[in-house]
Amino acid sequence: MPYFTLDTSSLRHWLTEHADLASRLGGNPEDWMIREVSDGNLNTVFIVAGPDGQLCCKQALPHVRVAPEWPMPLQRALYEARYMRATADAVRPAAPELYFYDEEMFLLVMECLTPHEVLRSALIRDDAQPGFSASIGQYVARSVHATSWISRPFEVGSKLLEEFSGNTALTRITVDLILTDPFRPCSRNPEAEAALLSDVTALQDNKPLHRAVGVLQDRFLTARQALLHGDLHTGSIMLHRDDVRVIDGEFATMGPIGFDCGLYLGNLALHACAAPHKQDFIRTEIIAFWSSFTNEFRALLKTGGGDVWALSDETQREELLENFLTSILQDTAGFCGLEMIRRTIGFAQVADYTLCPTPENRTQARRKALQTGQRLILDASTVQNLSDVLALLTLV
Amino acid sequence: MPYFTLDTSSLRHWLTEHADLASRLGGNPEDWMIREVSDGNLNTVFIVAGPDGQLCCKQALPHVRVAPEWPMPLQRALYEARYMRATADAVRPAAPELYFYDEEMFLLVMECLTPHEVLRSALIRDDAQPGFSASIGQYVARSVHATSWISRPFEVGSKLLEEFSGNTALTRITVDLILTDPFRPCSRNPEAEAALLSDVTALQDNKPLHRAVGVLQDRFLTARQALLHGDLHTGSIMLHRDDVRVIDGEFATMGPIGFDCGLYLGNLALHACAAPHKQDFIRTEIIAFWSSFTNEFRALLKTGGGDVWALSDETQREELLENFLTSILQDTAGFCGLEMIRRTIGFAQVADYTLCPTPENRTQARRKALQTGQRLILDASTVQNLSDVLALLTLV
Ligand SMILES: Nc1ncnc2c1ncn2[C@@H]1O[C@H](COP(=O)(O)OP(=O)(O)OP(=O)(O)O)[C@@H](O)[C@H]1O
Ligand SMILES: Nc1ncnc2c1ncn2[C@@H]1O[C@H](COP(=O)(O)OP(=O)(O)OP(=O)(O)O)[C@@H](O)[C@H]1O
Numbered sequence: 001m002p003y004f005t006l007d008t009s010s011l012r013h014w015l016t017e018h019a020d021l022a023s024r025l026g027g028n029p030e031d032w033m034i035r036e037v038s039d040g041n042l043n044t045v046f047i048v049a050g051p052d053g054q055l056c057c058k059q060a061l062p063h064v065r066v067a068p069e070w071p072m073p074l075q076r077a078l079y080e081a082r083y084m085r086a087t088a089d090a091v092r093p094a095a096p097e098l099y100f101y102d103e104e105m106f107l108l109v110m111e112c113l114t115p116h117e118v119l120r121s122a123l124i125r126d127d128a129q130p131g132f133s134a135s136i137g138q139y140v141a142r143s144v145h146a147t148s149w150i151s152r153p154f155e156v157g158s159k160l161l162e163e164f165s166g167n168t169a170l171t172r173i174t175v176d177l178i179l180t181d182p183f184r185p186c187s188r189n190p191e192a193e194a195a196l197l198s199d200v201t202a203l204q205d206n207k208p209l210h211r212a213v214g215v216l217q218d219r220f221l222t223a224r225q226a227l228l229h230g231d232l233h234t235g236s237i238m239l240h241r242d243d244v245r246v247i248d249g250e251f252a253t254m255g256p257i258g259f260d261c262g263l264y265l266g267n268l269a270l271h272a273c274a275a276p277h278k279q280d281f282i283r284t285e286i287i288a289f290w291s292s293f294t295n296e297f298r299a300l301l302k303t304g305g306g307d308v309w310a311l312s313d314e315t316q317r318e319e320l321l322e323n324f325l326t327s328i329l330q331d332t333a334g335f336c337g338l339e340m341i342r343r344t345i346g347f348a349q350v351a352d353y354t355l356c357p358t359p360e361n362r363t364q365a366r367r368k369a370l371q372t373g374q375r376l377i378l379d380a381s382t383v384q385n386l387s388d389v390l391a392l393l394t395l396v
Numbered sequence: 397m398p399y400f401t402l403d404t405s406s407l408r409h410w411l412t413e414h415a416d417l418a419s420r421l422g423g424n425p426e427d428w429m430i431r432e433v434s435d436g437n438l439n440t441v442f443i444v445a446g447p448d449g450q451l452c453c454k455q456a457l458p459h460v461r462v463a464p465e466w467p468m469p470l471q472r473a474l475y476e477a478r479y480m481r482a483t484a485d486a487v488r489p490a491a492p493e494l495y496f497y498d499e500e501m502f503l504l505v506m507e508c509l510t511p512h513e514v515l516r517s518a519l520i521r522d523d524a525q526p527g528f529s530a531s532i533g534q535y536v537a538r539s540v541h542a543t544s545w546i547s548r549p550f551e552v553g554s555k556l557l558e559e560f561s562g563n564t565a566l567t568r569i570t571v572d573l574i575l576t577d578p579f580r581p582c583s584r585n586p587e588a589e590a591a592l593l594s595d596v597t598a599l600q601d602n603k604p605l606h607r608a609v610g611v612l613q614d615r616f617l618t619a620r621q622a623l624l625h626g627d628l629h630t631g632s633i634m635l636h637r638d639d640v641r642v643i644d645g646e647f648a649t650m651g652p653i654g655f656d657c658g659l660y661l662g663n664l665a666l667h668a669c670a671a672p673h674k675q676d677f678i679r680t681e682i683i684a685f686w687s688s689f690t691n692e693f694r695a696l697l698k699t700g701g702g703d704v705w706a707l708s709d710e711t712q713r714e715e716l717l718e719n720f721l722t723s724i725l726q727d728t729a730g731f732c733g734l735e736m737i738r739r740t741i742g743f744a745q746v747a748d749y750t751l752c753p754t755p756e757n758r759t760q761a762r763r764k765a766l767q768t769g770q771r772l773i774l775d776a777s778t779v780q781n782l783s784d785v786l787a788l789l790t791l792v
Contacts, residue, residue, distance in 0.1 A: 149617040154564075154571055157617065161561035165554045175550055175703050183707050210707035214716055217704040221545040221553065224620045254557075307571050308613040311579050311606035320610055 001104055003074065006059050008034040011046055014105070015055075021100060021109055026052025039118070040235065040248065041066045041348060042076070047112055054112035056096065059105065060250075072169060076250045077106040079167040083249035084110070086160060086227055090146035094139045095246050113238045113245055120234040123271050124355060126278075128239065133285040135244035136237065136264055137292030140229075144257045145300040147227035150324070154307045160227050161254050170251045174230065178338050179217045182346040183210060192345055195363040199370050200345055212377045216334045223256035223331070232260045233339070233350075234267040258331025261293065265332060266339025266373075267350070269393050273340075273369040274352040274362075283395040290386045294325055326384060333383045333392065337376030344369045397500055399470065402455050404430040407442055410501070411451075417496060417505055422448025435514070436631065436644065437462045437744060438472070443508055450508035452492065455501065456646075468565060472646045473502035475563040479645035480506070482556060482623055486542035490535045491642050509634045509641055516630040519667050520751060522674075524635065529681040531640035532633065532660055533688030536625075540653045541696040543623035546720070550703045556623050557650050566647045570626065574734050575613045578742040579606060588741055591759040595766050596741055608773045612730045619652035619727070628656045629735070629746075630663040654727025657689065661728060662735025662769075663746070665789050669736075669765040670748040670758075679791040686782045690721055722780060729779045729788065733772030740765045 006014065015022050016029045025032055025048060033049040042065050046057045060077040064070040081101035088095065096111035122128035149157045181188050184204055192200045203209065229236070230251030238245050265286055272282035301321055302314065309320055343350045344366050356362035376392050383389055390396045402410065411418050412425045421428055421444060429445040438461050442453045456473040460466040477497035484491065492507035518524040545553045577584050580600055588596045599605065625632070626647030634641050661682055668678035697717055698710070705713055739746045740762050752758035772788050779785055786792045 149614070154567065154617050158561045158564045158567065161557050161620075165557035165561065168551045168554045171550065171554065180703070180706055207709075207712060211712055211716065214705040214708050214712075217706070218545070221550050221704055222621050223618055224557075225618050307576070308617055309610040310576055310613070312610050313603075316603060316607055316610075320607065 001102075003105055005061060006044070006046070006057070006105070006107070008036065008046065011048070011057060014107075015048065015057075018100065018109075021055060024053045024055060024099070025050025038065060042072065042250070047114075049112075054114055055099070056110050056112040057107060058110070059107045074106040076167070076170050077101070077108060078103065079164060079170070079252050080248070080250035081108055082163055083227070083229070083252035084108075086163075086252075087143040087146060087249075090142045091139050091246070094135060094142075094244060095249075113240070113247070116238040116240040116243070116245065118235055119237040119239055119244075120267070120351065122239060123234060124351060129241050130281065130284065131242065131288060132237075132239055132244045133264075133268070133289035134292040135242075136232075136246070137289040137294075138296045139244075139246050140232070140257070140260050140264070141293050141296035141300060143229065144226035144260070145297060147254075148225055148257070149306055149308045150225075151301060151304075151306045153305075157224070157226075157254070161224060164227065164253050167251070167253055170230070171253050174220070174251060174253075175217070177347050178342045179213065179220060182338075182342045183213055188347045189345060190347070190349070193359075193363065193366075195359075196345070196366055196370075199367055203341070203345075203370060203374060206374065209374055209377060212334070212380070213338070216331075216338060216377065216380075219256050219331055219334070220259060221255075224254040225257050226254065228253055228255045228257070228260050230255070230259070232264045233343075234264075234271070235350075256328075256331045256335075258328045258333075259335045261289075261328065261332040262335025262337075263339045264289065265389075266336040267343070269336060269372065269395075270340055270343055270350055270369055271352045272393075272395065273365045273372065274355045276365075279395055283390065286390065286393070286395065287386065290329075290389075297321075297325070329386065329389065330380050330383050333376045333389050334380035336389075337373040337380065340369045340373035340376070344373070397498075399501055401457060402440070402442070402453070402501070402503070404432065404442065407444070407453060410503075411444065411453075414496065414505075417451060420449045420451060420495070421446025434461060438468065438646070443510075445508075450510055451495070452506050452508040453503060454506070455503045470502040472563065472566050473497070473504060474499065475560060475566070475648050476644070476646035477504055478559055479623070479625070479648035480504075482559075482648075483539040483542060483645075486538045487535050487642070490531060490538075490640065491645075509636070509643070512634040512636040512639070512641065514631055515633040515635055515640075516663070516747065518635060519630060520747060525637050526677065526680065527638065527684060528633075528635055528640045529660075529664070529685035530688040531635075531638075532628075532642070533685040533690075534692045535640075535642050536628070536653070536656050536660070537689050537692035537696060539625065540622035540656070541693060543650075544621055544653070545702055545704045546621075547697060547700075547702045549701075553620070553622075553650065557620060560623065560649055563647070563649055566626070567649050570616070570647060570649075571613070573743050574738045575609065575616060578734075578738045579609055584743045585741060586743070586745070589755075589759065589762075591755075592741070592762055592766075595763055599737070599741075599766060599770060602770065605770055605773060608730070608776070609734070612727075612734060612773065612776075615652050615727055615730070616655060617651075620650040621653050622650065624649055624651045624653070624656050626651070626655070628660045629739075630660075630667070631746075652724075652727045652731075654724045654729075655731050657685075657724065657728040658731025658733075659735045661685065661785075662732040663739070665732060665768065665791075666736055666739055666746055666765055667748045668789075668791065669761045669768065670746075670751045672761075675791055679786065682786065682789075682791065683782065686725075686785075693717075693721070725782065725785065726776050726779050729772050729785050730776035732785075733769040733776065736765045736769035736772070740769070 084098040100109040480494040496505040632644040
């Protein structure tokens with residue numbers, strides 16, 4: 001079927017023609033409840049409910065959903081499907097199951113997460129059950145372990161490089177919106193609030209900062225360590241009680257492991273800036289993330305199996321791994337700083353700032369995020385352990 | 397035409413059916429002189445001479461030429477053709493021109509280099525005109541500049557990752573024969589001469605060495621800086637007087653720039669081990685290589701143009717570039733050490749050792765290569781400038 005943009009009625013029709021999927025819903029097509037729940041920037045998402053079950057249907061649009069004048073290749077849906085397939089076995093059940101991908105409609109049909117809520121909204125409503133970050137740490141460890149040179153014959157990673165290097169449209173978004181635009185005057189940056197203008201100007205004139213961002217640009221584009229989710233913010237996670245799931249892998253790319261970690265921690269840290277009374281809670285989540293990530297990664301890597309470090313015995317692998325974890329943490333600190341800045345003054349800002357009770361509080365919160373972000377970027381290479389990162393986040 | 401292995405008579409016939417190529421030769425097909433000149437390990441190479449010109453025809457065999465029981469995918473010829481196409485504009489005239497690639501016959505037809513000689517043979521006959529290494533330094537700078545994230549929008553590198561990541565059969569050779577086998581007992585390693593056995597055992601028991609090799613394995617597989625030749629030894633270079641050409645790019649892969657530099661310097665250094673009276677000559681070539689590489693790279697990068705370092709002005713780019721060059725030199729030192737070791741005790745050894753007048757001299761030369769190689773690998777990360785590398789090579 002050649003591509004067209006689905007609405008509730010054409011989706012109903014499309015589903016009737018896919019018996020496997022229709023049978024998951026049960027009942028008669030006319031009884032299915034279909035509602036659009038798109039709340040991201042890019043794609044259309046429908047939830048379809050039948051008597052026997054529900055489905056989540058996500059279709060790519062030929063443009064950015066919230067900016068129709070900005071064209072965006074449909075192909076991104078293919079990369080999301082590939083990411084789900086490449087990581088499913090390793091991370092199950094921490095991602096929704098992909099039931100079907102339609103190559104012509106650029107449509108993913110997946111397990112409907114219900115009554116799950118997006119983590120960012122849960123955090124804003126102060127309704128996330130503590131400890132969710134341990135699941136995310138485990139998720140990152142498992143997904144990167146399944147796809148890295150350290151743990152697999154290098155041919156596995158080469159195949160992934162072949163499969164994901166074409167995802168340039170979304171990587172271009174990362175390169176521009178995270179790694180470049182916030183640090184220069186750019187029409188894509190929304191106008192900053194007046195009280196923050198001098199902070200933004202200072203940041204955009206900060207030469208040592210640009211130097212450090214250059215190093216992170218290089219890390220992002222050259223350190224092809226493992227398959228990344230590529231957009232692991234609190235809006236890409238859904239949860240219900242202790243059932244935590246990662247969605248929205250369309251930015252998937254081979255890259256530095258610290259990129260996934262850094263984006264996640266950056267969004268937690270932003271939340272702490274916006275809601276200073278929750279600092280202890282966020283601090284505990286950050287610690288839970290890092291300890292779960294490192295413990296899981298250590299346990300998985302014990303078994304070896306990759307070409308890298310193939311000559312080393314278990315004792316030596318442990319030492320190499322500790323160094324590797326330190327370098328991942330340094331990347332994490334840097335990318336965490338980038339995310340804090342771009343989510344504060346870049347194209348795609350976060351709703352967490354709506355928590356600030358007054359405009360003055362909001363300005364303060366944003367200023368704190370900008371300052372913390374800069375410190376993290378500048379000092380990333382000096383970080384030796386998580387306490388150093390917490391100190392940079394002033395969450396010690 | 398479905399694949400079959402060409403011989404002189406079927407090649408003559410094949411050429412008559414390719415008018416463009418036949419016209420470069422001129423005259424009548426029956427007058428063409430065709431001779432096989434294969435001297436590498438992998439492929440068949442023919443030189444075809446007609447009254448108006450000559451052609452070099454290189455065909456992949458379904459196995460290693462010198463080890464028919466070792467199967468090898470034909471596809472490697474495609475990667476050599478892609479490498480020649482991807483770098484031709486940047487390096488011209490330092491590589492032979494590719495006239496035609498036959499996807500079904502896995503056959504490259506290229507400019508015939510005549511009366512050129514393979515650099516390794518010229519060195520062994522003491523007949524290479526000094527200064528050739530400056531051309532190689534320039535070649536490496538130009539080829540990696542044309543294909544790196546530092547100098548090009550990242551989409552260029554992504555395309556190359558897509559095109560070259562499938563070259564796993566030859567990368568597997570690199571991973572095994574250079575990065576792993578020499579450091580462990582392995583049936584692919586030829587039996588070492590008796591006088592060298594204890595050296596080999598010590599090397600294969602050297603834990604700190606294995607740790608350092610692990611770091612280089614990681615660099616080779618994760619640091620995707622630019623498109624590499626991948627096998628830049630003195631047998632992949634042909635020259636006549638000051639006309640220096642690089643051939644045989646079938647190992648092409650995205651990787652760390654220091655890998656091309658290190659393999660080249662490793663082969664020069666091996667020559668100095670085998671012919672100690674030529675140490676000054678080799679020292680001068682190494683200096684010429686590095687200064688030409690760095691000068692050319694600096695000049696090319698002045699113009700910018702990539703996503704990496706996009707925020708930096710010229711002054712800052714210069715500083716970032718100097719750090720980058722130091723890190724390339726550290727990789728170079730490490731890969732140089734790996735190459736010296738694998739060419740001395742690994743599967744594919746070098747003819748340079750035939751220069752040693754007595755068996756004792758040869759043992760000494762090999763021992764020196766093993767010791768130097770180990771030192772380079774162990775101390776690579778301490779290197780700050782070329783003098784440090786020359787000191788490790790005991791060529792100060
Ligand atoms: N499997 C699912 N089950 C239930 N709801 C889902 C599921 N996947 C997505 N959603 C809902 O749809 C919304 C948008 O999904 P998603 O974040 O994948 O879209 P997107 O347009 O790619 O977003 P972004 O702009 O952040 O990339 C989610 O925030 C969530 O509310
Ligand atoms: N363009 C050329 N012009 C003239 N002679 C050439 C040319 N290309 C290759 N040769 C000759 O053919 C020989 C083998 O070529 P080449 O090194 O490309 O083959 P190979 O089998 O891939 O070698 P290796 O085992 O080193 O990979 C060269 O050493 C050289 O003598």
